[in-house]
Amino acid sequence: MKKIILITCLLCNSNTFAMSKSYHANMDNSLWFVSNASPIQCTLAHKIPRYGQAHFEVKASKQINLDFVLQSKQSMPKTSVATLKSVPPSWLPGKVPEEIEKVKFYQQFDGYVAHQGAWRMLNELEAGQYPTFYFKDWYNNDQTTSVGLSSINFAKSYDEFNDCISQLLPYNFDDISYSILKYNKNGIQLSNFSKKRLKMIGDYIKYDENVSVVLIAGYSDSYGGRSHNQTLSEERAVSVKKYLEEIGLTDDKIQVAAYGEKHHVADNRDILGRMQNRRVVISIEREEI
Numbered sequence: 001m002k003k004i005i006l007i008t009c010l011l012c013n014s015n016t017f018a019m020s021k022s023y024h025a026n027m028d029n030s031l032w033f034v035s036n037a038s039p040i041q042c043t044l045a046h047k048i049p050r051y052g053q054a055h056f057e058v059k060a061s062k063q064i065n066l067d068f069v070l071q072s073k074q075s076m077p078k079t080s081v082a083t084l085k086s087v088p089p090s091w092l093p094g095k096v097p098e099e100i101e102k103v104k105f106y107q108q109f110d111g112y113v114a115h116q117g118a119w120r121m122l123n124e125l126e127a128g129q130y131p132t133f134y135f136k137d138w139y140n141n142d143q144t145t146s147v148g149l150s151s152i153n154f155a156k157s158y159d160e161f162n163d164c165i166s167q168l169l170p171y172n173f174d175d176i177s178y179s180i181l182k183y184n185k186n187g188i189q190l191s192n193f194s195k196k197r198l199k200m201i202g203d204y205i206k207y208d209e210n211v212s213v214v215l216i217a218g219y220s221d222s223y224g225g226r227s228h229n230q231t232l233s234e235e236r237a238v239s240v241k242k243y244l245e246e247i248g249l250t251d252d253k254i255q256v257a258a259y260g261e262k263h264h265v266a267d268n269r270d271i272l273g274r275m276q277n278r279r280v281v282i283s284i285e286r287e288e289i
Contacts, residue, residue: 021137021145023051024130030152034160038207040172042164044157051147056118056161060169060204068118070111070147074139079107082135084117086124087148097132100124105135125151126158169204173211173286176201181240183278186224188235190243198240201282202247208286211253215283216240218258221274230260236280 025031029049036043036057045055052072058065082103088095100120105111111133113121121131132148179201181194190198205211218237220229237256245251266273 020143021140022148023048023146024132024148025049025150025152027152030150030154032154032157034157034164037160037164039167039169040204040207042161042168044161046149048147048149054149056122058165058168059172061172062170062175066115066118066122068113068121070113070133072110072147075108076105076111077107077138080105080135080138082111082133084113084121085132085134086120087130087132089128089130089151092128100131103133121149122158125149125154127151171200171204173204173208173284176204177284177286179282181236181280181282182275183236183280185221185274185278186232187278188232188239190239194240195243198243199247201284202244202249205253205284206248210287211284212287213285214244214249214254215281215285216254216256217281217283218256219263219277219279219281220260221277222261222264222268223274226261230258233260234258240280240282 025046025048029047031047033045034043035045035055040060042058043055044057045053047053052070054068054070057067057069082105084100084103085097086100087097101113101117103111103113103117124131128151130148130150132146134144134146136142137145179197181190181197183189201214205214216237218233218235218240220233220236222229224232234256237258241251241254241256244254264273264277265279266276268274268277
């Protein structure tokens with residue numbers, strides 16, 4: 001009787017295991033590659049056979065950052081919680097999986113791990129471990145499904161990824177999207193500060209294909225006559241445009257406007273106010289993806 005019960009339980013466990021699904025690359029198809037390498041973004045990608053693709057992404061910024069995205073061919077039908085574990089490879093018997101963190105997979109969105117959790121995943125991969133997500137799969141009658149990253153063939157692409165990170169710009173789009181350049185009385189020459197600022201803008205825009213337009217607006221104070229000030233504001237704006245072109249920007253994204261004495265931001269009756277009004281404002285618009 002005990003043998004019959006034992007055999008029945010083993011069959012139940014076997015059926016349960018068979019109903020579970022596991023997605024991961026093996027020795028023959030584990031592929032890692034750097035899919036994006038520029039001074040504004042580095043992306044390390046990994047294909048997961050039959051499931052989709054995963055990638056790690058670091059963007060240009062003043063802050064240390066890293067995001068991990070798990071892209072499935074089938075979108076999440078409902079929000080659920082997944083357990084992320086570091087799983088030892090099959091050739092290391094006796095070593096048990098270690099939980100990294102709980103991750104919420106949101107309905108209709110890709111799986112996402114940010115900051116320290118994502119860095120932990122990279123560290124585990126570097127150590128030869130397999131970061132693996134476990135969750136109940138709605139498409140498979142809520143059976144436990146695992147989706148794992150393979151550390152096979154990881155090292156070389158990871159070295160390339162780190163090389164890319166070391167070349168990232170130390171600022172992002174928000175840091176250069178709005179700038180104000182100041183001028184001396186009747187001046188149109190760019191100061192050293194203004195040139196450095198424009199160099200930052202140029203270095204970023206050259207690599208960001210989503211930047212749609214660079215708006216350059218010239219202004220003056222109210223001293224010297226309206227016609228003179230209008231011309232002065234135009235010359236200031238045009239000189240900024242020319243400098244951006246000299247450092248590699250194409251003029252198809254640059255728009256120039258001049259407003260002369262209009263739109264003052266400070267009182268023209270004192271020196272400090274007039275200094276604030278003698279300016280060129282650079283606004284950069286970007287199409288969000």
